Amino acid sequence: xxxxxxxxxxxxxxxxxxxxxxxxxxxxxxxxxxxxxxxxxxxxxxxxxxxxxxxxxxxxxxxxxxxxxxxxxxxxxxxxxxxxxxxxxxxxxxxxxxxxxxxxxxxxxxxxxxxxxxxxxxxxxxxxxxxxxxxxxxxxxxxxxxxxxxxxxxxxxxxxxxxxxxxxxxxxxxxxxxxxxxxxxxxxxxxxxxxxxxxxxxxxxxxxxxxxxxxxxxxxxxxxxxxxxxxxxxxxxxxxxxxxxxxxxxxxxxxxxxxxxxxxxxxxxxxxxxxxxxxxxxxxxxxxxxxxxxxxxxxxxxxxxxxxxxxxxxxxxxxxxxxxxxxxxxxxxxxxxxxxxxxxxxxxxxxxxxxxxxxxxxxxxxxxxxxxxxxxxxxxxxxxxxxxxxxxxxxxxxxxxxxxxxxxxxxxxxxxxxxxxxxxxxxxxxxxxxxxxxxxxxxxxxxxxxxxxxxxxxxxxxxxxxxxxxxxxxxxxxxxxxxxxxxxxxxxxxxxxxxxxxxxxxxxxxxxxxxxxxxxxxxxxxxxxxxxxxxxxxxxxxxxxxxxxxxxxxxxxxxxxxxxxxxxxxxxxxxxxxxxxxxxxxxxx
Amino acid sequence: xxxxxxxxxxxxxxxxxxxxxxxxxxxxxxxxxxxxxxxxxxxxxxxxxxxxxxxxxxxxxxxxxxxxxxxxxxxxxxxxxxxxxxxxxxxxxxxxxxxxxxxxxxxxxxxxxxxxxxxxxxxxxxxxxxxxxxxxxxxxxxxxxxxxxxxxxxxxxxxxxxxxxxxxxxxxxxxxxxxxxxxxxxxxxxxxxxxxxxxxxxxxxxxxxxxxxxxxxxxxxxxxxxxxxxxxxxxxxxxxxxxxxxxxxxxxxxxxxxxxxxxxxxxxxxxxxxxxxxxxxxxxxxxxxxxxxxx
Numbered sequence: 001x002x003x004x005x006x007x008x009x010x011x012x013x014x015x016x017x018x019x020x021x022x023x024x025x026x027x028x029x030x031x032x033x034x035x036x037x038x039x040x041x042x043x044x045x046x047x048x049x050x051x052x053x054x055x056x057x058x059x060x061x062x063x064x065x066x067x068x069x070x071x072x073x074x075x076x077x078x079x080x081x082x083x084x085x086x087x088x089x090x091x092x093x094x095x096x097x098x099x100x101x102x103x104x105x106x107x108x109x110x111x112x113x114x115x116x117x118x119x120x121x122x123x124x125x126x127x128x129x130x131x132x133x134x135x136x137x138x139x140x141x142x143x144x145x146x147x148x149x150x151x152x153x154x155x156x157x158x159x160x161x162x163x164x165x166x167x168x169x170x171x172x173x174x175x176x177x178x179x180x181x182x183x184x185x186x187x188x189x190x191x192x193x194x195x196x197x198x199x200x201x202x203x204x205x206x207x208x209x210x211x212x213x214x215x216x217x218x219x220x221x222x223x224x225x226x227x228x229x230x231x232x233x234x235x236x237x238x239x240x241x242x243x244x245x246x247x248x249x250x251x252x253x254x255x256x257x258x259x260x261x262x263x264x265x266x267x268x269x270x271x272x273x274x275x276x277x278x279x280x281x282x283x284x285x286x287x288x289x290x291x292x293x294x295x296x297x298x299x300x301x302x303x304x305x306x307x308x309x310x311x312x313x314x315x316x317x318x319x320x321x322x323x324x325x326x327x328x329x330x331x332x333x334x335x336x337x338x339x340x341x342x343x344x345x346x347x348x349x350x351x352x353x354x355x356x357x358x359x360x361x362x363x364x365x366x367x368x369x370x371x372x373x374x375x376x377x378x379x380x381x382x383x384x385x386x387x388x389x390x391x392x393x394x395x396x397x398x399x400x401x402x403x404x405x406x407x408x409x410x411x412x413x414x415x416x417x418x419x420x421x422x423x424x425x426x427x428x429x430x431x432x433x434x435x436x437x438x439x440x441x442x443x444x445x446x447x448x449x450x451x452x453x454x455x456x457x458x459x460x461x462x463x464x465x466x467x468x469x470x471x472x473x474x475x476x477x478x479x480x481x482x483x484x485x486x487x488x489x490x491x492x493x494x495x496x497x498x499x500x501x502x503x504x505x506x507x508x509x510x511x512x513x514x515x516x517x518x519x520x521x522x523x524x525x526x527x528x529x530x531x532x533x534x535x536x537x538x539x540x541x542x543x544x545x546x547x548x549x550x551x552x553x554x555x556x557x558x559x560x561x562x563x564x565x566x567x568x569x570x571x572x573x574x575x576x577x578x579x580x581x582x583x584x585x586x587x588x589x
Numbered sequence: 590x591x592x593x594x595x596x597x598x599x600x601x602x603x604x605x606x607x608x609x610x611x612x613x614x615x616x617x618x619x620x621x622x623x624x625x626x627x628x629x630x631x632x633x634x635x636x637x638x639x640x641x642x643x644x645x646x647x648x649x650x651x652x653x654x655x656x657x658x659x660x661x662x663x664x665x666x667x668x669x670x671x672x673x674x675x676x677x678x679x680x681x682x683x684x685x686x687x688x689x690x691x692x693x694x695x696x697x698x699x700x701x702x703x704x705x706x707x708x709x710x711x712x713x714x715x716x717x718x719x720x721x722x723x724x725x726x727x728x729x730x731x732x733x734x735x736x737x738x739x740x741x742x743x744x745x746x747x748x749x750x751x752x753x754x755x756x757x758x759x760x761x762x763x764x765x766x767x768x769x770x771x772x773x774x775x776x777x778x779x780x781x782x783x784x785x786x787x788x789x790x791x792x793x794x795x796x797x798x799x800x801x802x803x804x805x806x807x808x809x810x811x812x813x814x815x816x817x818x819x820x821x822x823x824x825x826x827x828x829x830x831x832x833x834x835x836x837x838x839x840x841x842x843x844x845x846x847x848x849x850x851x852x853x854x855x856x857x858x859x860x861x862x863x864x865x866x867x868x869x870x871x872x873x874x875x876x877x878x879x880x881x882x883x884x
Contacts, residue, residue, distance in 0.1 A: 076820045151817045157794060158777035163712045163819030251795025252731040254741070254775045256712065259732070267778060267793050301653075303661035307671050332780065332815075334772070334791040334798035337697040341690055348686045355678040356671070362642060363670070365649035367662035372654060377592060380646065384599060387642050391635035394682075398689035400696055401627050404614075404787040407780060407815035457595065464603060468612035471628075473784025475815050478823040485811045486784050490611045565661035572660060 020116055020548055032128075034120035035547050036105040039127045041438065043101035046127075047094045048513075050134050054089035055506050057082040066499025068480050068492075077165040079479035080149030085137070087152030088175070091281065092182060093134055095423060099288040100186070100224065101130060103430060104193045104217045106438065110537035111214050113202025113555050113577075115548045117192045126192070129185030136178040145169025151477060153278070156249035156270050157262075160242040163255070172242060176235045183228045183235075193221045202536075204557030208312070209576070211535050211561040212305060215312050216291020219319045220284045226323070227280035234273035241265070271333055275326035282419050283322045287315055289426040290357055293379050295561070296429050297361055299533045300376035301368030302572050304562035307360045314353035321350045331402045340399035347397035351390070358387055369565065369572070373531075374448040378429030381456040382422050388460075389418025392467060407477075410470025413463045421459045428455065428512070435516075436530050440543050441523030447515040451508050458505035462498050469494065534575050535561050590654075596647035600640045607636070618785035618810060618831065620767075620803040623692040625787070630688055634681055696788075699801045703767040708760075709740050710772070710779035710792050713821030715812055716740055717760040721751025721846055731775050731794060741775060742847050750848040753841065759828040763837040767803040780816035783829060789815050804831040 023029035033039060061082045064074040074082075105123070109116050117123045140147035149165030150158060150172065162168040166175070197210070197218045210218075237248040241262070249270045250262030298305040305311060327335060327343045361383055370376065392414040395401045405411065428451070435443050470476075473486045481487050481495075529538040541551040555577035563574040574580075617625060653659075707718040707726055718740060720726045727742050727749015734741035739756060742749045762768060772781055774792040782789035785808075790800045812827030832840060 076823065080817070080820065080822075149820070155778055155817070158817070158819050161777060161819070163777065163821065165820060167819075251793075253777075253794050254711070254731055254734040256776075257736060259734070264795075266795070268796070301661060302655075304663065304665050306664065307666045309666065310671055332790050334793045334796060337693075340693050340697070344689060344693070345686065348682045351682050352675060352678050356675060358642060359671075359674050362646050362649065363667075365646060365653065367664070368649070368653050369659045369661040370650055370654045372592060372650070380592060380596070380650065383646060384596065384643055387639055391639055394635055394685055395628065395631050398627070398631065398685055400624055400689050400693040401631055403696065403789060404621075404624055404628075404784075407782070407789065453591075460599065465606065465610070465612070468606075468610060471614050472612055473615055473782075473813075475782065475813055477817040479820075480823050483824075483826060484813070486615055488611070494612065562665070565663055567663055 017115070017554075021120060022547060032124060034116070034124045036109050036117045036120070036123060037438075037545065037547075037549075039123055040102050040105035042127050043097055043105060043130065046131055046134055047098040047102060050089050050138070051094040051098075053138070054086045054094060055509060057086040057089075059503060059506055061086065062499040062502040064479065065481070066496040066502075068482065074479075076479035077146075077149060080151070080477070081147045081165050081171070083477065084149050084151055084154075084175075085140075085147050088137070090420065091152065091285070092179070093137065095285045095419075096186070096224070096281070097130060098427060099285060099423070100193065100217060100221055101127065101189055103213075103288060103292065104221065105189070106434070107213055107537060108193055108196050108217060109200065110437075110540070110545065110549055111211050111535055112197060112200055113205050113536050113550065113557060114196055114200035115550065115554070118196045118200050119192050122188045123192045126185045126189035129181055129188065133178045133181035133185060136174055136181060140166070140171050140174040140178075143170035143174060145171055148172040148175045153271075153274060154238070155274075156238055156241065156267050157251070157253055160238065160250075161253075161255055173239065176239045176242075179235050180232060180239075183232045186224065186228060190221045190225045193217065194225065202554045202557060205576075206557075208309065209557060209560045212291040212294040212308070212311055212315070213288070213535075214291065215315050216287040216289070216294075219315050220287040223280045223287070223319050223322065224284045227277045227284065230273045231277035234270055234277070238270065268330075268333060268335060271330055271335075272327070275329045276323075278329060279326040280319075280322045282415075283318055285419050285423050287319060289382070289423040290315060292430045293382050293426045294357075294361065294364075295535070296375045296379040296426075296433055297364050298562055298564060299433075299531050300373050300379070301365055301370045302564045303364055303368040304560075304564055305360065306363040306366075307356075308560065308562060310356055311360055314356050317353040318350060321346060321353070325350060325397075328397050328399070328402070331399050332406050344397060344399040348394065351394060351397075354390060358383065358390070373432075374443075374445070374452055375429040375433040375531075377449075377452050377456075378425050378432065381452070382425040382429065385417050385425060385456075385460065386422040388464070389414055389416075389422055393418060404473070405470055407475055408470035409474045409476055410467050412476045413466035413470060416466075417463045421463060425456065425459075428452070431516075433531065434537075435519070436526030436543070437537055437540075438544055439520050439523070440526055441519055441521075442526050442530065443519045443523060444515050447511055451512045451515065454508035455505055455512075458501050458508065462501045462505065465494055466498060529575075532571070532573050534559075534563055534573050536576055539575050539577055590651070593647050593651045596643055596650070600643050600647075604636070604640065607632070615784050617787060618783075618804060618806050618808060619787060620805055621696075621787040623695060627688050627692050631685055634685055638681065696800070699769050699799070700767050703769040703801050705769045705771055706760075706762075707771045707773060708781050708792070710774045710781065710814070710818075710825075711739075711776050712819050713814070713825040714757045715760075715781075715825070715827035716757055717755040718742070719753040719755070719841070719844075721753060723748060723751060726771070727752055727847070729773065734775055737851060744851070750846065752847045753844045754847055754850055755844060759830055761830045761832050761837050761840040762804050763834050764804050764807050764831050767801060769799055769801045772798045772800075777818050778816045779814050779818050779825070782813045782815035783810050784813070785810050791816050807831045807833060 063071050145166050148171035158164045160167050166172050240246040247262040247265035250265040252263045253260045294305050325347045328347045528543045557576045558580045565572045709716045725748040727746040729741045772792040774794045780791045788800050788802050810829045814825035
């Protein structure tokens with residue numbers, strides 16, 4: 001550890017500032033806005049709206065699983081459409097869009113001390129193409145045959161055949177088109193986030209002074225820019241197979257007694273392309289959550305994040321390793337079984353940097369001054385669910401253990417815990433944390449605590465027991481569990497219990513939405529820095545920050561983002577833009 | 590403080606649930622109890638880590654919660670602690686991985702005396718093919734599938750003539766004999782899964798995949814499809830009966846070979862495209878395209 005003198009760390013301004021495009025009308029200020037903060041809110045609102053559709057779909061599938069035979073309108077076709085669209089929305093249109101498009105847009109320029117993203121116009125286009133992708137997805141509900149029911153993995157050949165809902169109708173075409181649009185839109189935003197972090201930082205904001213939130217979002221974006229192209233080509237190829245009759249993924253097939261025209265394609269090629277995207281996608285969702293939760297814990301425990309440099313390297317290591325583990329989703333896909341040795345090893349190696357992150361979060365609490373605010377509660381809940389879901393990942397990643405468990409409810413429980421519940425708890429914590437900056441008012445505390453307890457305890461009660469259904473052998477993606485010898489009466493009761501919990505947890509989200517809307521006008525005034533936090537977004541002259549973020553002068557950064565409870569300092573936090581001469585800054589060099 | 594209590598309850602509750610709840614795996618019926626042992630090792634290691642992390646967190650929240658005048662310690666990093674934790678984690682991961690890979694190497698090494706049998710999947714039923722007296726399965730091709738040859742056995746291949754075909758009926762296997770299951774599909778992805786055998790593997794149209802196991806007790810076991818294969822997926826059940834050697838031979842004697850089945854005097858269901866029968870039997874809402882293609 002070396003003490004850094006501020007003068008060394010602040011380079012002179014190299015280039016002058018570029019004039020921002022200032023809006024001239026209501027339309028360009030609130031609708032076709034080039035302000036990253038407005039775009040962030042647009043992303044977040046759209047993602048939340050489509051997320052509500054996913055929530056309703058999850059209720060419908062839980063109605064069917066918990067109370068089989070009671071609801072006639074949930075046919076197997078409808079059930080498969082529900083699970084497919086639910087999964088796709090949650091992974092892509094909600095989590096990816098909200099973390100990168102929502103939090104990325106709002107926080108990156110503010111946290112690195114920039115006036116906006118470096119390409120504001122492209123940033124605006126990114127949102128509108130995302131919205132178009134969402135509308136195309138929604139339109140499949142109104143198309144003949146309804147949305148695709150191929151499962152969110154869209155495996156061919158079934159995805160484009162008539163035995164699957166939407167396979168020979170509009171469903172799959174609209175799904176693939178929507179994904180292609182999403183990737184186009186995301187690429188525009190993603191390039192922006194990366195270039196802004198690399199080129200748009202204010203004076204003194206070295207990479208090793210970035211808050212971990214920015215590190216998480218930045219690394220996830222780089223990964224997404226590398227991973228989404230694999231999905232893009234897979235979608236284009238499948239679209240060609242479906243529309244023009246090519247055979248990229250289609251071998252010779254006899255469907256219901258009829259020889260199809262396809263020949264020579266490889267279904268498993270699609271799986272490789274899909275998971276080459278799909279596994280990094282897990283971390284595209286997880287890394288922003290890792291970053292954000294680090295900052296939540298540090299701020300609300302009034303203590304520097306423990307092992308900052310290790311945290312940064314762990315994020316980068318996880319990001320890199322996650323590109324060489326994709327086939328652990330394919331242990332029983334029929335690929336060469338010897339791949340299992342390689343992919344099990346790489347997969348379990350990822351556990352090491354991931355575990356380090358968990359230790360460092362927990363060690364940040366150690367000897368802290370823990371304020372049990374709502375963001376802190378969500379952060380604690382995140383650690384519980386993430387550790388739980390991460391540990392069951394060690395079952396599924398360990399090739400031979402995956403053989404009995406793969407394609408069962410164990411997998412459903414695992415990925416919901418680790419990339420559903422855990423990141424969403426971080427999203428909630430982050431919303432409670434940054435809402436005062438976005439609106440100038442606090443969210444209601446009582447409603448917030450109610451929301452927290454029901455969501456956390458409820459989600460744990462939904463997904464923890466579900467692992468054991470998988471251990472029994474109950475397969476996933478079963479529209480009905482009738483005539484099955486392994487299903488016991490008690491397992492059916494457990495399914496009903498899980499469904500009831502799902503309805504309760506879903507209801508709590510309505511309370512949250514009400515709080516979001518109600519507090520815009522009625523919340524307590526927050527002031528500029530209600531959490532007494534160090535990072536730059538809390539040091540803006542106005543709250544909510546105006547266009548251009550920082551008034552006349554950009555802030556100059558003198559210290560890392562974690563100077564909490566510095567010995568000798570009067571306050572228990574020193575903002576990043578406060579010169580360091582009155583207190584020792586012991587940031588790691 | 591409620592949060593401390595809830596964190597402790599989560600650990601205690603999860604452990605109690607694990608040991609006391611009635612939901613556990615089905616009694617095993619194959620040689621893959623190795624896999625069960627690996628799962629138990631995984632439960633122990635991960636269970637200890639989960640309890641340790643959550644309880645430590647609960648302690649921190651209890652001990653270091655905010656009170657008036659408290660101030661957090663300032664400790665950016667601690668190299669020694671960090672490397673020590675990394676080493677312990679690496680040990681834990683190795684303890685999971687080594688037995689796992691050891692059992693996997695058994696899983697992928699098919700014993701020389703394993704009998705090859707074939708499972709053929711199609712929407713939404715299971716058929717089986719056993720080698721005849723020559724002990725060899727004839728070759729097959731999806732392009733050879735016709736109403737009279739629903740499994741696509743190569744009509745000219747002499748090895749295939751005596752193959753025993755079990756179309757959309759139960760498969761019998763003798764107890765105690767290793768089997769290499771060759772998996773084939775003529776339409777979409779499926780997955781041959783019997784919970785009691787612990788093993789499963791996808792079938793891919795255009796390829797032949799495999800796994801092996803030895804049935805270790807007699808009984809009737811349900812086959813489930815474990816890869817979403819369309820609207821009939823949840824009803825794609827089949828049956829494997831594990832017999833004593835004697836019962837098995839008796840059953841085998843009643844089965845028909847490919848040559849017998851492809852003799853010209855055919856009657857009954859063999860002339861029907863199999864998918865159509867299944868779709869109507871299963872009560873699956875066959876959409877218009879589906880029934881058109883079946884005619």
